[in-house]
Amino acid sequence: xxxxxxxxxxxxxxxxxxxxxxxxxxxxxxxxxxxxxxxxxxxxxxxxxxxxxxxxxxxxxxxxxxxxxxxxxxxxxxxxxxxxxxxxxxxxxxxxxxxxxxxxxxxxxxxxxxxxxxxxxxxxxxxxxxxxxxxxxxxxxxxxxxxxxxxxxxxxxxxxxxxxxxxxxxxxxxxxxxxxxxxxxxxxxxxxxxxxxxxxxxxxxxxxxxxxxxxxxxxxxxxxxxxxxxxxxxxxxxxxxxxxxx
Amino acid sequence: xxxxxxxxxxxxxxxxxxxxxxxxxxxxxxxxxxxxxxxxxxxxxxxxxxxxxxxxxxxxxxxxxxxxxxxxxxxxxxxxxxxxxxxxxxxxxxxxxxxxxxxxxxxxxxxxxxxxxxxxxxxxxxxxxxxxxxxxxxxxxxxxxxxxxxxxxxxxxxxxxxxxxxxxxxxxxxxxxxxxxxxxxxxxxxxxxxxxxxxxxxxxxxxxxxxxxxxxxxxxxxxxxxxxxxxxxxxxxxxxxxxxxxxxxxxxxxxxxxxxxxxxxxxxxxxxxxxxxxxxxxxxxxxxxxxxxxxxxxxxxxxxxxxxxxxxxxxxxxxxxxxxxxxxxxxxxxxxxxxxxxxxxxxxxx
Amino acid sequence: xxxxxxxxxxxxxxxxxxxxxxxxxxxxxxxxxxxxxxxxxxxxxxxxxxxxxxxxxxxxxxxxxxxxxxxxxxxxxxxxxxxxxxxxxxxxxxxxxxxxxxxxxxxxxxxxxxxxxxxxxxxxxxxxxxxxxxxxxxxxxxxxxxxxxxxxxxxxxxxxxxxxxxxxxxxxxxxxxxx
Numbered sequence: 185x186x187x188x189x190x191x192x193x194x195x196x197x198x199x200x201x202x203x204x205x206x207x208x209x210x211x212x213x214x215x216x217x218x219x220x221x222x223x224x225x226x227x228x229x230x231x232x233x234x235x236x237x238x239x240x241x242x243x244x245x246x247x248x249x250x251x252x253x254x255x256x257x258x259x260x261x262x263x264x265x266x267x268x269x270x271x272x273x274x275x276x277x278x279x280x281x282x283x284x285x286x287x288x289x290x291x292x293x294x295x296x297x298x299x300x301x302x303x304x305x306x307x308x309x310x311x312x313x314x315x316x317x318x319x320x321x322x323x324x325x326x327x328x329x330x331x332x333x334x335x336x337x338x339x340x341x342x343x344x345x346x347x348x349x350x351x352x353x354x355x356x357x358x359x360x361x362x363x364x365x366x367x368x369x370x371x372x373x374x375x376x377x378x379x380x381x382x383x384x385x386x387x388x389x390x391x392x393x394x395x396x397x398x399x400x401x402x403x404x405x406x407x408x409x410x411x412x413x414x415x416x417x418x419x420x421x422x423x424x425x426x427x428x429x430x
Numbered sequence: 431x432x433x434x435x436x437x438x439x440x441x442x443x444x445x446x447x448x449x450x451x452x453x454x455x456x457x458x459x460x461x462x463x464x465x466x467x468x469x470x471x472x473x474x475x476x477x478x479x480x481x482x483x484x485x486x487x488x489x490x491x492x493x494x495x496x497x498x499x500x501x502x503x504x505x506x507x508x509x510x511x512x513x514x515x516x517x518x519x520x521x522x523x524x525x526x527x528x529x530x531x532x533x534x535x536x537x538x539x540x541x542x543x544x545x546x547x548x549x550x551x552x553x554x555x556x557x558x559x560x561x562x563x564x565x566x567x568x569x570x571x572x573x574x575x576x577x578x579x580x581x582x583x584x585x586x587x588x589x590x591x592x593x594x595x596x597x598x599x600x601x602x603x604x605x606x607x608x609x610x611x612x613x614x615x616x617x618x619x620x621x622x623x624x625x626x627x628x629x630x631x632x633x634x635x636x637x638x639x640x641x642x643x644x645x646x647x648x649x650x651x652x653x654x655x656x657x658x659x660x661x662x663x664x665x666x667x668x669x670x671x672x673x674x675x676x677x678x679x680x681x682x683x684x685x686x687x688x689x690x691x692x693x694x695x696x697x698x699x700x701x702x703x704x705x706x707x708x709x710x711x712x713x714x715x716x717x718x719x720x721x722x723x724x725x726x727x728x729x730x731x732x733x734x735x736x737x738x739x740x741x742x743x744x745x746x747x748x749x750x751x752x753x754x755x756x757x758x759x760x761x762x763x764x765x766x767x768x769x770x771x772x773x774x775x776x777x778x779x780x
Numbered sequence: 781x782x783x784x785x786x787x788x789x790x791x792x793x794x795x796x797x798x799x800x801x802x803x804x805x806x807x808x809x810x811x812x813x814x815x816x817x818x819x820x821x822x823x824x825x826x827x828x829x830x831x832x833x834x835x836x837x838x839x840x841x842x843x844x845x846x847x848x849x850x851x852x853x854x855x856x857x858x859x860x861x862x863x864x865x866x867x868x869x870x871x872x873x874x875x876x877x878x879x880x881x882x883x884x885x886x887x888x889x890x891x892x893x894x895x896x897x898x899x900x901x902x903x904x905x906x907x908x909x910x911x912x913x914x915x916x917x918x919x920x921x922x923x924x925x926x927x928x929x930x931x932x933x934x935x936x937x938x939x940x941x942x943x944x945x946x947x948x949x950x951x952x953x954x955x956x957x958x959x
Binding site for chain 1: 454480482484485486488489490492493494496497498499500502504518519522526626627628629635636637638639640641
């Protein structure tokens with residue numbers, strides 16, 4: 185029997201708890217593939233957020249830490265300062281990274297900590313059941329914006345890559361998505377580069393992944409993937425926002 | 431043996447931490463503890479350590495959490511308002527069974543309060559500084575020498591019992607200079623098989639975590655943690671008795687107020703009043719046993735503290751309300767004079 | 781030797797904490813029990829500042845000086861604040877170039893020394909504190925004159941080491957003033 189497709193070694197055998205159609209699973213896989221391909225599993229330390237990916241510590245086979253809500257970049261800073269030879273990454277959602285932890289996000293980026301951040305932007309709070317996120321789109325209906333996000337009272341979405349690109353220190357900022365094969369391939373390239381940068385000591389690298397949340401968006405998985413193209417990408421253009429190699 | 435040097439309390443903490451093997455300090459400026467950060471900023475780069483001025487108290491305690499996860503000694507320091515911000519992180523440290531040192535050089539509160547000395551974070555420190563059911567080891571230094579010695583001890587016990595420790599000082603202790611003999615450097619030998627250091631693909635992954643969605647499991651972990659606390663209460667409680675042999679009045683006080691009380695006791699003795707003091711050195715665990723024993727002999731207790739009456743509750747619990755306990759206190763940054771303490775002793779003696 | 785409970789008070793920036801540190805280091809070198817406690821606050825320059833120094837042969841209880849037997853004051857508000865606290869029989873050192881009024885007590889010894897003016901005239905600007913210290917050491921004997929230079933070396937930061945001689949000169953001027 186020929187094996188044609190395998191689970192990456194950097195993932196455990198634990199069954200993922202994510203909803204059908206959720207793209208967390210794809211991104212987990214891409215992260216694990218990058219770790220495998222770079223041969224860094226044995227020295228990688230991952231930091232899980234509070235949010236849907238809270239139990240990522242069970243899924244990645246490397247050493248893992250569960251951080252409090254929004255503080256993963258600060259925890260990562262401590263780990264990296266303590267173990268500079270290790271590879272340190274955080275995996276955070278939009279509530280975690282762009283709302284409650286925005287101060288840690290910006291400050292860690294401004295210091296240019298040599299870490300990797302995988303940022304899942306699905307424009308909603310998933311784990312608590314579909315509330316407005318800092319990245320929710322204008323007019324987007326959620327549990328806490330039942331009449332649609334109104335900029336007069338609820339402000340505008342935060343574009344993290346653009347925001348961080350105003351800083352001097354970050355080495356690499358790219359926004360990708362995983363709603364098509366072509367996009368998944370590009371996302372894989374970006375995630376691997378974000379780890380590779382750290383291996384080479386280049387500094388702070390963040391990949392923002394536009395992700396689907398069919399459950400809380402109230403859509404079929406297929407429709408959710410289309411919604412990324414139709415609604416999210418116009419607000420959050422894909423592309424490289426910083427690459428110090430350029 | 432180290433030579434006797436003159437140091438500020440805050441500096442003694444910092445140097446003692448370095449001697450205890452701490453190479454990672456994260457802090458944020460706030461009066462009256464900023465000397466700890468300034469000292470670390472000067473020293474750490476020269477010994478290959480990390481000094482990082484964090485973006486907030488919250489970030490600082492989480493950086494400590496990160497270093498502690500890797501099994502290394504880490505600390506942060508602040509003063510009361512900053513400690514409020516750190517309580518989230520302290521709770522996570524406790525929940526993940528991680529050792530770390532948190533220094534609180536207390537100032538008056540609540541809110542922004544003032545910058546003068548206080549002991550009004552007694553409840554916050556001793557009841558478990560953060561959400562959930564837990565304790566941290568709490569040490570109350572009463573001299574610059576103890577600022578150094580207890581820093582050393584706090585690191586050791588925190589690691590031994592895998593829990594956070596808090597050095598609960600006050601502004602006076604932090605700012606004053608006294609001669610001090612620094613502790614000998616600690617050799618770090620404890621194995622930490624639980625630490626996240628990279629699996630080297632040679633073992634199962636370690637997970638540092640405080641999330642347990644199964645109530646059965648979370649209950650079990652809480653019970654186990656409190657079993658550990660019982661051992662600590664039985665073996666790690668520390669206090670100092672002063673002139674208690676024939677005492678009829680017992681003062682209970684720690685930190686700067688214990689120093690003021692000493693003056694009052696000496697004066698009261700001159701006037702023929704038999705008074706002594708039990709000075710708690712650990713506030714959690716609290717020295718209940720010597721207090722209960724004292725309750726058999728003395729006729730009254732006087733609690734001298736810089737708050738509206740916090741430690742006094744632990745004294746009353748410890749002695750099971752068998753003898754009257756009165757409070758002598760000043761707040762807001764005020765410190766009672768030896769005369770005020772003497773007056774309280776005399777009233778208790780009537 | 782008797783216990784000395786010393787309060788040094790004036791404006792921030794006059795070198796009051798420094799003066800106290802010289803006393804504290806001398807105490808350390810002499811193997812005595814001691815404490816040094818500064819006032820601390822947001823005003824770095826120009827506000828009021830003071831420090832308490834206790835030198836003793838027995839362990840120091842409270843580091844807070846309630847009734848100083850030595851008071852050194854370098855501004856009028858400090859004299860107003862601490863005059864009444866001085867223990868009977870104590871000694872007060874007044875910078876009379878900055879404080880116009882006289883001390884109102886007859887149970888203490890007072891030295892009026894125009895230290896700030898003397899310092900300016902001798903090209904020792906900023907060292908009025910050391911002039912007063914010289915007078916204090918000479919008259920009270922709170923620390924030994926022998927340990928003073930070593931103590932001073934300990935307190936002067938490296939980058940200001942060249943100021944040692946000027947400091948000693950100011951101390952000498954203070955000694956001479958009360959000789």
